[in-house]
Amino acid sequence: MATIFQTGNVTSTVTVSNGDRYVVSGSQFIAVSGGDGVVLADAPTAPQLVNMGSISADQTGVVVQATQAVITNYGTMTSFAPYNNTVIQMTQTQNSLVQINNHGTISLGGSSGYLLQMPYDYRVEVRLLNTGTLDAERGSILVGSFGSDDNTFINSGTVHAALLVMSGWGNSTLVNTGEMVVRWLDVQAQSAFLFVNHGTLTDTDGDVYITTSRYEPDQIANSGTIFGSIDLLGGDDRVENIGTGIVHGAVYGKSGSDTLVGGAFRDEFYGGTENDVLVGRGGDDVLNGEGGDDMILAGDGDDSATGDIGADTINGGAGNDTLLGGAREDVLVGQDGADLLDGGTENDTLDGGSGNDTLLGGGANDVLRGQEGRDVLQGGNGLDFLSGGPDADVFVFGTTIEMGIGALRDQILDFEKGLDLIDLSALYAGPLTFVGTAPFSGAGQVRVAEQPTGSTIVQINMDADMQPEAELRLADVHGLDAGDFIL
Known part of the structure; x- marks a missing residue:
């Protein structure tokens, strides 16, 4: 376990073993054509890579074979394969932990592929801290794998990615205080997902699509700006826009309370x-x-x-x-x-x-x-x-069916004569005629029947049978006249 300082520039693969700490200074580079840039070999103690210069390769920039490893970048790291390239790749399959601290630039070099790639369906825990730039505009950033433990991504810098995946059996946490330009944030975590956003999340097209885990309770606390929609899928989830936080899109709860x-x-x-x-x-x-x-x-x-x-x-x-x-x-x-x-x-x-x-x-x-x-x-x-x-x-009745009749008639409980109005104008083809307490003498008439209990029954005759087709009860009021109606 030693600290090794690179001397001069390197054009062949560098292997860091025995838990050593390998340092590339700001004036130096590793540039490999036809191979990987750096291999962090497995050892009882986690190997460390500190880059203040430049690391590039036309295959994989950094291959992590170790069960545990720490990568710290202040310079630039890239893979310049024409397609399907990978900058950082973990190959250890079980109980792995990688800590990545980026204060510089990690880039796919404009091509497609993976800026960070994990083995599928194995227990790999990722802790990713970015204060610089992660550039995978045409590619993917995989934080964790389907079978991994808790994964954490804290960003205060700039992230560009077509796809950002947070996954694993453990809890996944994403904290953003910077700028993330991501077309699709796909959370495949089988446990809870926590997303705290104080910055900006958007896409080059202006609309990012966020999907969260299917089963567990996810939480999104947003005091920043999210341009796009959020699909929570399953679980009892919580989304909160705090203060001036805003989502320029829809939030879909889907299943779960x-x-x-x-x-x-x-x-x-x-x-x-x-x-x-x-x-x-x-x-x-x-x-x-x-x-x-x-x-x-x-x-x-x-x-x-x-x-x-x-x-x-x-x-x-x-x-x-x-x-x-x-x-x-x-x-x-x-x-x-x-x-x-x-x-x-x-x-x-x-x-x-x-x-x-x-x-x-x-x-x-x-x-x-x-x-x-x-x-x-x-x-x-x-x-x-x-x-x-x-x-x-104004109490409005559009049809005789609305009003009802007999025990099914509507009731107005607090009608104030001279103040309130009963609108019956839509009931009849022409204007209705108010006849007071007199019996019906023709179609299109309104009469009132004052009850000894103090209420009034309003009756409407629509045809020539001289029988009411609709009624209305008014509680605790007598003495209605035509001025109480819109006929």
């Missing part, structure tokens, strides 16, 4: 098949729970939030939001702003909150509460219960 948290700007989240939590926070977000019973908190901004399939809970927060429940029994809360709430097909509960809101119950039996503001409420099909709140509200 995922937590997707937005930052100060616009986010686009799709929860996937199971019970997810989507939090928009700032910006005009697009949030879709997809399958499962999801919790969606839209936050500030003019957001679009969709529960889709499942019994979902959606809170719009501040801003003028559009909330769509979708299938099954949903709870929609507009909160602040002028919101649009559409419950969808099943028995939904809609709460407009403050602001001038529009509430659409959709199919089935819904509960609509406008709360503060001048709201528009339309229950849709089914037996609906409507309350507008303290301000001037």
Whole structure:
């Protein structure tokens, strides 16, 4: 175990054995034609290569045969084979560990191949630190192998790669505070993946595609900028944009119960098949729970939030939001702003909150509460219960089927005479006629039947049979006149 300083320039393969430390100074090079540049041979003690000059070869730049090895580069390392070349290659198959510290430039020389290559399906652990430049613009960087242990890649420099693979049976960690220009970040780890981004991740085409491990809980914490989409595949994953961190693309939760948290700007989240939590926070977000019973908190901004399939809970927060429940029994809360709430097909509960809101119950039996503001409420099909709140509200009925009749008629629970309005204008081809408490005398008439309990039944006759085709119950109000209706 000795430190060996290279003397002069070398044009043949250098073998580092016995756990020695081999140093190439800044004025020297290793340039090999027809072979490998450096071979780190196996030994009880890890061999070390320190390069401050230049290492190049037309086959493999550095071959790691040792079970453990340390490579530190301050200069340049490259392989100049015309195609399928490799700069650093590990050949040891079991229980291997390589530490690579790059403060200079490691490059494929513009051709295709591997800047870093591992043996497939064996236990190889990689610790990669880059403060310089890793250039594999037309090639791949493999951090770990399918069967490897924990792998770590910390970058504060610049990385160019067509494909960056993080893989292994152990946990994989990627920390980026620099610039990564990568077309595809493919995480094949069979355990958890942690990606912390404070820098920039993009592609030369402007869109990087990130896929994470299929089974385990992955975490992505982003306070930087990611240009592209993220596909989380399986596992109970978490993605969070912290502060001004932003993903210029969509995040797909896929399977697993995922937590997707937005930052100060616009986010686009799709929860996937199971019970997810989507939090928009700032910006005009697009949030879709997809399958499962999801919790969606839209936050500030003019957001679009969709529960889709499942019994979902959606809170719009501040801003003028559009909330769509979708299938099954949903709870929609507009909160602040002028919101649009559409419950969808099943028995939904809609709460407009403050602001001038529009509430659409959709199919089935819904509960609509406008709360503060001048709201528009339309229950849709089914037996609906409507309350507008303290301000001037409009209750809209588009068809006689929406209103129902008898025990299935809709009910307005807080109608204020002289303040609220009932809009029946879409029911009939021409204007309806209000006849007060008088009996029907023709088609297209509206009458009221005041009940001893204090409520009023509004009845509509659409044809010549003088019988109501639709009814509406108003709780605790008498004395309605034509001015309470839009006919």
